[in-house]
Amino acid sequence: MALLLAPRLAYFAGVARTEHVTRAAQELNVPQSTLSRAMARLERDLGVELFARHGRTVSLTTAGRTFLASAERALAEIERAAEEVRADADPATGKVAFGFLHTMGAETVPGLLHAFRADHPRVRFSLVQNYGEAMLERLRAGELDLCLTSPVPDAPDLVARRLDEQKLRLVVPADHRLAARRRIRLAEAAEETFVTLEPGYGLRRITDDLCRQAGFRPRVAFEGEEAETLRGLVAAGLGVALLPPPTVPRPGVVELTVTAPRAAREIGVAWLADRPDTPPVAAFKKFLLSRRGNLLP
Numbered sequence: 001m002a003l004l005l006a007p008r009l010a011y012f013a014g015v016a017r018t019e020h021v022t023r024a025a026q027e028l029n030v031p032q033s034t035l036s037r038a039m040a041r042l043e044r045d046l047g048v049e050l051f052a053r054h055g056r057t058v059s060l061t062t063a064g065r066t067f068l069a070s071a072e073r074a075l076a077e078i079e080r081a082a083e084e085v086r087a088d089a090d091p092a093t094g095k096v097a098f099g100f101l102h103t104m105g106a107e108t109v110p111g112l113l114h115a116f117r118a119d120h121p122r123v124r125f126s127l128v129q130n131y132g133e134a135m136l137e138r139l140r141a142g143e144l145d146l147c148l149t150s151p152v153p154d155a156p157d158l159v160a161r162r163l164d165e166q167k168l169r170l171v172v173p174a175d176h177r178l179a180a181r182r183r184i185r186l187a188e189a190a191e192e193t194f195v196t197l198e199p200g201y202g203l204r205r206i207t208d209d210l211c212r213q214a215g216f217r218p219r220v221a222f223e224g225e226e227a228e229t230l231r232g233l234v235a236a237g238l239g240v241a242l243l244p245p246p247t248v249p250r251p252g253v254v255e256l257t258v259t260a261p262r263a264a265r266e267i268g269v270a271w272l273a274d275r276p277d278t279p280p281v282a283a284f285k286k287f288l289l290s291r292r293g294n295l296l297p
Contacts, residue, residue, distance in 0.1 A: 008042045009281045011035055012050065016068050053097045070234040089168050092122050094280035097194040099147035101130040101202075104267075105229045106247040107297050109148070116287045123280045131204040131225070139272055145281045146288070150202045152268030165296035166244045168206070168263040169255040170265050171230075172285065173237045179254040186242075186258050190216035195239040198223045206265050213261040267295060 014024040015035065019163060025032040026283040043050050050064035060068060070074040100109050113125060128138065139147055140157065170180050170189060181210045194211075196218070197204040204223075210219045220240050224230050225244070228250075230241045236251030242263065245255070269288050271277075288295075 005042070005045070008038050009068070009075055011073055012042060013075055014029050014188060015039060015051070015058060016060055016064065017060055022056065031181050064180075076152065080296070089278040089280070091263055091279035092120075092279055093124065095124040095126060096281050096284045097126040097128070097143060097145045098266070098284070099130060099138060099144045099149075101132065101135075102129050102225075103203075103244050105129050106146055108295065111297060112282070112288070112295075113241045116284060120280070120283060123138065123284070131197070132199065133200050134210060136270065138269060142272075144272065145277070146269055146271050146285060148267060148269055148288075150265045151206065151268050152266050153270050156268050159273050161289060161292075162266050162268045163292050164267045165264050166267055166296055168210075168242045168265060170258050171234045171241045171243050171253050171255050171261075172256055173234055173240075174252050178227070178256065181256055183257045185260045186210060186214035186263065187216065189240055189261075192219075193221045193239040194218040195224065195233045195241045196220050196224040197227070197230070198225060201225075203227070203242075203244075203265065210258075210261055210263055224257055 005044040011028060011030070011285060013023075014023055015026045018024045018027065019089060021036055021039070022032055028035065029204045039051065045111070046063075048063040049061050050067055052061055068099075079102075087093065098109075109127070118121065128135065128144060128147075129226070130138070130154075132151070134223070135144060135147040135149055136153060138144045148163075150166075153164050154160065164249055170186065172192075178184060190211075196207050207218065222230075222233050224233070227243050228246070231246065231250050231253055233239060234241050242258070243255075244265070269285070271285065
């Protein structure tokens with residue numbers, strides 16, 4: 001029924017507003033015969049009379065007034081949606097739905113947005129912080145235009161480009177037996193208790209893989225959802241963690257350079273393949289790609 005009714009709602013509202021088929025046809029810029037046939041089909045499909053005919057004029061029946069109220073709300077919602085999508089696609093003032101990792105929210109993303117808006121001061125952003133897999137799900141659902149994630153995804157329905165690399169450090173409590181060291185082989189931490197992000201997070205997969213390369217499986221005591229929470233757990237003496245550098249140094253922990261295996265994570269930008277970009281999304285994508293090798297502070 002919705003498929004039958006939708007194309008005729010504007011015609012119906014025009015006739016109801018003017019109470020005259022000829023004037024409505026002129027306002028809507030359609031032939032009078034087309035409008036008359038459309039109204040007759042609409043009444044036939046609904047099974048009720050919407051108009052009482054009085055020569056060249058018409059008036060709404062009780063059913064017509066009931067139908068008009070809902071038709072006008074539907075048309076107003078369609079118009080609102082049309083205005084919204086046109087506004088979001090505007091090259092100067094449009095919107096970009098942008099996702100990024102929690103660890104990039106304090107410094108990296110604000111710096112990127114500040115630099116981008118120097119040339120695009122009115123572009124708007126809808127920002128989403130989450131872990132990698134959750135952002136890719138939202139990307140596939142059409143809720144995000146672009147996302148910064150790690151590891152860089154490799155999937156047939158996505159396009160991904162590597163932008164930069166971030167070193168990972170072994171974070172230990174300040175009073176830990178290894179705290180006096182500056183560098184460490186990860187195998188030296190094989191007997192330690194680890195605090196990590198939950199399974200499904202990219203950094204958790206990287207941690208598990210690096211420990212495997214070092215010849216052990218980490219003994220995990222605590223799992224969290226945010227890197228700075230893990231640092232707090234380390235500072236409390238509850239374990240050690242592999243983490244990217246903090247935005248601000250945290251007291252109570254020491255961060256050691258891992259010499260083997262090579263401990264780093266790639267940061268990339270991803271978007272849905274074969275989906276056309278609006279002008280603001282295309283501009284921001286071009287900007288991000290121009291920052292290859294210079295993404296991180």
